[in-house]
Amino acid sequence: MKVLVTAASRHGSTAEIARTVARHLADAGHDVDYRRVEDVDEVTAFDAVVLGSAIYAGRWLKSGYDFVERLGPELAAREVWLFSSGPLGDPPMPSEDVDISSVMVTTAARGHTVFPGCLDKHKLAYAERAVARALHAPVGDFRDWDAVARWSRHIAAEMSS
Ligand SMILES: Cc1cc2nc3c(=O)[nH]c(=O)nc-3n(C[C@H](O)[C@H](O)[C@H](O)COP(=O)(O)O)c2cc1C
Known part of the structure; x- marks a missing residue:
């Protein structure tokens, strides 16, 4: 399948997760492009879209919600995770x-997962x-690359061939 992996990221760590998902999907045999959400004008060239966002104050980044608002009907017509x-x-x-x-409904997404x-x-x-200091937010890199690989393999298998 032709797959777009795209993400809203403020400081780059979510973008790295998205690029890793893209690599795993390519390894599973899909034809994959990675782009930042800000760089995507349309998704008509793709059969499936994987969309991610960093969470700030309990919400996705605005660029993630904007992406869904701009391309909602196109997304709903595709396989979305x-x-x-x-x-x-x-x-x-x-x-x-x-x-x-609201994003799940607009995109008719097949699934959603949360990564550290x-x-x-x-x-x-x-x-x-x-x-971050006021919330005593733990500093460090807690990304779980095994979980990213497992989820990527799972959705790769779910994508229609
Ligand atoms: C000011 C601030 C607020 C945050 N709020 C949340 C939150 O509400 N929930 C959460 O799970 N993570 C929260 N985080 C953690 C970020 O989502 C995490 O650092 C993420 O990996 C950042 O992704 P990015 O590098 O792509 O921007 C917050 C981080 C900061 C600095």
């Missing part, structure tokens, strides 16, 4: 799922650093 990345620490917190029910994220305080803007 969603992922979010954010929870930090060991065990990763917060443990409750981000509410992206990465907090590099050197990359944060001053205000973000203050929020």
